[in-house]
Amino acid sequence: MTSGTAGNDDLLERVLAGDHRALARTISRIEDRAPGYRELVAGLYDHAGTADVIGITGSPGAGKSTLVDKLAETYREQGKTVGIVAIDPASPFTGGSVLGDRIRMASTVGDMDVFVRSMSARGALGGLSAATTEAVTAMDAFGKDVVIVETVGAGQNEIDVVKAADTVAVLVPPGSGDSVQTLKAGILEIADVFVVNKADREGSDRTVRELREMIELGEDGPDASPDAGDLEERGGWSPPIVETVATEGEGVADLMVAFDDHQRHLAESGDGARQARRRHAEQIRTLLREDVHGLLEEELAARGGVEELAEAVRRGERDPYAVVEELLEPLERRLAEREAGSPEPPR
Numbered sequence: 001m002t003s004g005t006a007g008n009d010d011l012l013e014r015v016l017a018g019d020h021r022a023l024a025r026t027i028s029r030i031e032d033r034a035p036g037y038r039e040l041v042a043g044l045y046d047h048a049g050t051a052d053v054i055g056i057t058g059s060p061g062a063g064k065s066t067l068v069d070k071l072a073e074t075y076r077e078q079g080k081t082v083g084i085v086a087i088d089p090a091s092p093f094t095g096g097s098v099l100g101d102r103i104r105m106a107s108t109v110g111d112m113d114v115f116v117r118s119m120s121a122r123g124a125l126g127g128l129s130a131a132t133t134e135a136v137t138a139m140d141a142f143g144k145d146v147v148i149v150e151t152v153g154a155g156q157n158e159i160d161v162v163k164a165a166d167t168v169a170v171l172v173p174p175g176s177g178d179s180v181q182t183l184k185a186g187i188l189e190i191a192d193v194f195v196v197n198k199a200d201r202e203g204s205d206r207t208v209r210e211l212r213e214m215i216e217l218g219e220d221g222p223d224a225s226p227d228a229g230d231l232e233e234r235g236g237w238s239p240p241i242v243e244t245v246a247t248e249g250e251g252v253a254d255l256m257v258a259f260d261d262h263q264r265h266l267a268e269s270g271d272g273a274r275q276a277r278r279r280h281a282e283q284i285r286t287l288l289r290e291d292v293h294g295l296l297e298e299e300l301a302a303r304g305g306v307e308e309l310a311e312a313v314r315r316g317e318r319d320p321y322a323v324v325e326e327l328l329e330p331l332e333r334r335l336a337e338r339e340a341g342s343p344e345p346p347r
Contacts, residue, residue, distance in 0.1 A: 048140035055165030062171035063197040067246040083139030175203020199243035
């Protein structure tokens with residue numbers, strides 16, 4: 001047994017025993033893609049699958065961090081333990097997370113049963129790094145009853161939140177039809193629950209009305225409103241609209257009831273299983289992309305690095321397409337050799 005594997009075994013035992021420091025270290029290893037992290041996460045999988053995973057997304061300024069704070073506080077009042085994965089913008093200098101929004105999560109400071117972890121988006125297209133799902137798995141295996149994933153808030157790119165969450169709440173700021181129109185561009189269809197936060201502000205009634213109209217159009221059939229999502233794909237679930245004033249805690253209890261209703265729907269309709277399969281399929285694809293990228297980086301290094309190849313293209317000695325074909329050729333050859341040497345799969 002290698003020292004790395006032995007270290008993983010010790011870390012795994014400590015996480016399962018409820019050691020928050022071990023949980024923090026595990027997520028750090030996941031983020032850093034440290035040697036042996038996959039074996040560590042694989043060990044966590046056997047103990048995960050019981051937490052309710054909730055995604056909170058929406059445009060910047062909608063009040064996501066304040067709402068997450070109030071949700072965590074209310075869950076704790078119910079005796080539930082909470083994990084929070086807060087996806088922050090990546091620092092242009094270090095690549096790490098920018099922690100500005102964490103100052104809005106103050107209600108549960110000092111409560112060890114609320115574990116908050118900020119993670120960098122690291123330029124991920126959907127606002128979520130590849131490590132997010134694994135961090136959720138770690139918190140789930142640790143024993144957190146509820147895990148909340150709060151995203152950066154970058155408009156339509158936030159759709160990746162569905163890869164980590166069972167129930168997705170989309171926050172919509174009040175008083176702006178333009179905000180609802182922006183949601184149509186890509187984020188609208190991922191909402192399991194709509195939240196009109198800051199509902200005490202002027203224009204919230206109009207926002208609720210516009211959202212309701214779009215949901216009703218979606219229920220009339222696929223030809224009526226492609227932006228409102230496919231009810232058949234949702235197992236018949238129609239997203240409710242909940243009004244909240246997170247700063248005062250108003251509407252938070254109603255929102256939690258909506259979350260519970262959706263979790264019950266997932267279990268009763270079978271949509272939860274379909275959703276889990278899609279999530280695991282996406283994670284397999286992500287891991288494959290990571291591995292192939294690593295192999296290509298090794299091949300690039302063996303050929304002197306991408307700069308040397310780019311210089312050859314600049315001098316007119318090569319073209320980019322030939323370079324890519326040459327880089328892929330060893331990988332294709334290895335796959336062909338493996339296929340030729342493996343027994344024929346059963347029919």
